[in-house]
Every structure is written in C-alpha cells, then in structure tokens.
Amino acid sequence: MIRITKIFALLFCIGLLSAFVPQDSPNAKVLGQWKTIDDETKKAKSIIEIYEVNGKVHGKVVKLLNGVSQDKVCTECDGKRKGQKIVGMEILYNLEKDGDKEWEDGKIYDPSKGKEYSCEMKLVSTDKLEVRGYVGFSFVGRSQYWYRVK
Numbered sequence: 001m002i003r004i005t006k007i008f009a010l011l012f013c014i015g016l017l018s019a020f021v022p023q024d025s026p027n028a029k030v031l032g033q034w035k036t037i038d039d040e041t042k043k044a045k046s047i048i049e050i051y052e053v054n055g056k057v058h059g060k061v062v063k064l065l066n067g068v069s070q071d072k073v074c075t076e077c078d079g080k081r082k083g084q085k086i087v088g089m090e091i092l093y094n095l096e097k098d099g100d101k102e103w104e105d106g107k108i109y110d111p112s113k114g115k116e117y118s119c120e121m122k123l124v125s126t127d128k129l130e131v132r133g134y135v136g137f138s139f140v141g142r143s144q145y146w147y148r149v150k
C-alpha cells in the first residue's frame with residue numbers, strides 16, 4: 001500500500017513539473033531565416049530573419065545576396081525608412097497566427113518600391129513559405145515563395 005502511494009506521488013510530481021517546462025511558441029514553425037527570390041531574375045535576393053514579438057510574427061532583412069552591398073540604403077523609401085540601410089530593416093510585421101500553418105492581418109514593406117502592403121503567409125512545407133502581399137483583397141495580390149535557410 002505504501003509503495004502504491006509513493007508511485008502515485010511520484011507520478012503527480014512529474015505531471016506537476018511538466019507544467020513548468022517551456023512550450024514551443026505557436027509561431028515556432030515559421031521562425032528562422034528564409035531566402036527570398038527576385039520575381040524578375042528568379043535569383044536569390046535576400047535573407048529574411050523571421051522572429052516573434054508579443055505573439056506576432058515580424059521579419060527583417062539580415063543579408064542582401066548576389067554581390068549587393070550590405071550598406072545599400074533604401075532610395076525609394078519614404079518617412080522613417082528613407083535613407084535607412086536595407087540590412088536590418090523590418091519589412092514584415094504584426095502577422096497573427098490563424099490555424100496550424102497560416103498567418104494573417106500583417107504588413108509587408110517592399111524597399112525596392114517603397115510601398116507597404118497587407119500580408120498573409122502560409123507554410124507550404126517545412127522549408128517553403130508562401131508570402132502574399134496585397135492591397136484591399138488578398139485575391140488581387142501577389143505571392144512569393146521563400147525558402148528556409150539551412
């Protein structure tokens with residue numbers, strides 16, 4: 001009888017301790033570095049770091065590719081982004097998780113055009129992310145595929 005009580009007490013303690021083990025963020029599947037592809041040249045363009053702030057997904061440029069200077073500034077940008085270095089610039093912000101593989105209600109900024117768009121993302125596979133920018137309605141937007149950097 002004492003042995004059974006000790007076993008139940010041990011199981012209870014293990015269960016209690018597991019409540020204090022940190023759980024993965026709901027956004028964990030999309031966090032990390034992603035390679036963008038230029039729509040026109042079809043060449044890799046930049047590396048974007050996707051991270052979480054207060055439960056929402058954000059992303060910033062961490063590297064420009066194809067020999068583009070890491071000191072390149074945004075000439076098409078206006079406001080606080082005008083003349084800012086593109087590397088380090090936050091271009092993706094405030095996306096909220098919607099379901100297991102989708103994020104929505106965020107914004108994406110295109111430094112090459114100096115324009116901000118509404119944004120949603122969908123994890124197509126572990127290593128492929130569909131990022132859609134649009135004005136007004138999603139069905140009139142444009143999608144890009146980003147690929148996880150390993």
